[in-house]
Amino acid sequence: MPVYTLASRSASNKDTNQKIANKITDIHCETTGAPPEFVNVLFMDNHPLKGKAELSVTGNVRSGGNRNAELTDKLRNALMQGIAATAGLSNEQVAVELIGFPASWGMEGGEILPEPGEEEAWLKRAT
Amino acid sequence: MRKALVMIQAQQFSDIQLAELEALIRNTYRQHVSSEKLMVVWSELAAGQAYTNYAPSQTSIVSAECENGFPQEKRVAYLTELAREWSQITGQHLDSLMLALVDADQFKIIADSTLRRLSFVGRIKFGLHVAKNLLHSKLNNTPLRFSPDL
Numbered sequence: 001m002p003v004y005t006l007a008s009r010s011a012s013n014k015d016t017n018q019k020i021a022n023k024i025t026d027i028h029c030e031t032t033g034a035p036p037e038f039v040n041v042l043f044m045d046n047h048p049l050k051g052k053a054e055l056s057v058t059g060n061v062r063s064g065g066n067r068n069a070e071l072t073d074k075l076r077n078a079l080m081q082g083i084a085a086t087a088g089l090s091n092e093q094v095a096v097e098l099i100g101f102p103a104s105w106g107m108e109g110g111e112i113l114p115e116p117g118e119e120e121a122w123l124k125r126a127t
Numbered sequence: 128m129r130k131a132l133v134m135i136q137a138q139q140f141s142d143i144q145l146a147e148l149e150a151l152i153r154n155t156y157r158q159h160v161s162s163e164k165l166m167v168v169w170s171e172l173a174a175g176q177a178y179t180n181y182a183p184s185q186t187s188i189v190s191a192e193c194e195n196g197f198p199q200e201k202r203v204a205y206l207t208e209l210a211r212e213w214s215q216i217t218g219q220h221l222d223s224l225m226l227a228l229v230d231a232d233q234f235k236i237i238a239d240s241t242l243r244r245l246s247f248v249g250r251i252k253f254g255l256h257v258a259k260n261l262l263h264s265k266l267n268n269t270p271l272r273f274s275p276d277l
Contacts, residue, residue, distance in 0.1 A: 001225060003134075003188060007244060014175035021178035036180045040188070040225070042134065043176040045276040048249030056244040060237060097240060101233050104199060107206040110221040 001106050001113055002028060002061040003040045006083075007047035009054050016087065017043050023086045024057075024079065031075045032067065035119050038108070054093040055083060063100030065116030072098055128164045129231075130238065131156065131191035136184065137171040137274070140217060145169070147216050149270045152189065155212065159205035160193050160228065169272035179223075187219065190227040192234035202228045252277050 004024050006012075021041035028039050049056050057079060061067070076096050084094045103113040114122035131152055140148065149167050156165050177184035189209065193202070206226045214221055229237065242250055260273040 001227075003225070005240075007241070012176070017175055018178065022181055025178075025181055037222075039180060040184060040186055041178045042172060042184075042275075044172075045176075047244070047277050048246045048252060049244055050246040050249070053244070058240045058244070095244060097244070099233075099237055099240060101227075101229060101237075105202065105229055106225065106227040107203075107210060108222065108225050110207070110210045110224075112203060112206070 001038055001040075001103070001108065002034070002059050003042065004028075004057060004059045005042045005044060007044045007049060007056045007058075009047065009049050011045045012043050017041075020083055020086050023082045027078045027082045028059075028075070031071065031078055032061075032116065033119070034116070035123060037123075038119070049095070051095070052092050053095040054089050055087060056095045057083060057097070059096070059098045061098055061100050062103040062106070062113060062116050064102060065118065067100065067116045072100070128166055129156075129161060129192045130234070131165055131167045131189065132238065133167065133169045133190075134177075134188040135169065135171055136177060136187075137173050139171075139185070139187070142269075144216055145270055145272070148213065151209065151212050151216065152191070155205055155209045156191060159201055159208065160191070160197070165191070167270065169270055170275045171272055172275065185219070186223045186225060187213075187217075188225045188227075189213075190229055190234070190237070192231050192238075193228050195230045195232055197228065197230060249277070 024041050025036050025039040029036050076098055080091055080094050080096045084091045103115050106113045152167055153165055179186045264271040
């Protein structure tokens, strides 16, 4: 967690996907403080999207902890701009939706996920 | 009917492993969560379509739905057993396994996110894609599995 799924209107290619995955990981970690080990990015091709979107991004992220509305807005805008620049699209062609749910509902590495902002202690405990 | 959505890499598991994993998902769900009927949907991503920590991913993601307000103690028991048994079947490291048991209202929001972003034509195309694979699954008595590409 997070899991970002990107639906694209056309077929994607590995090189572009890798660059976009790198950009999303950078932005997510810089904005939220989460470690990159947590960040998953998945691509789905040939989805007839609504509106002007060429790429539609849904991010399932942990809620609570240090994640307030301001940080969520900042993350959404940074993702839209960063993905658009990396993919050679305008901001209007990238739609971003973030869906939060409690960390306590998820498990990675055999352990219940930490609250946002408590990742460092969790990673130390898990190793 | 409740749902479980599973995201794996294409060719990651053999057909035998997949059948064992589906049985595991159903059995642990019945034991720890609910006796309600569970629909398990497998989504298989092609190479180059999944990344974790900047690298091509080998992560499997399993998310299932439960009743709203499900007790956390039972949730942990379900996730813990599923993680342990899954890694025994697949040999996967636990770091490559992400599990979630999500309250029904929130699960619907997540599951519907695929449809929300599609045009009217896209929703029809998606529905036909799922229906075709569901029919194949029923006729052959195999897990419901398909590529998320349309």
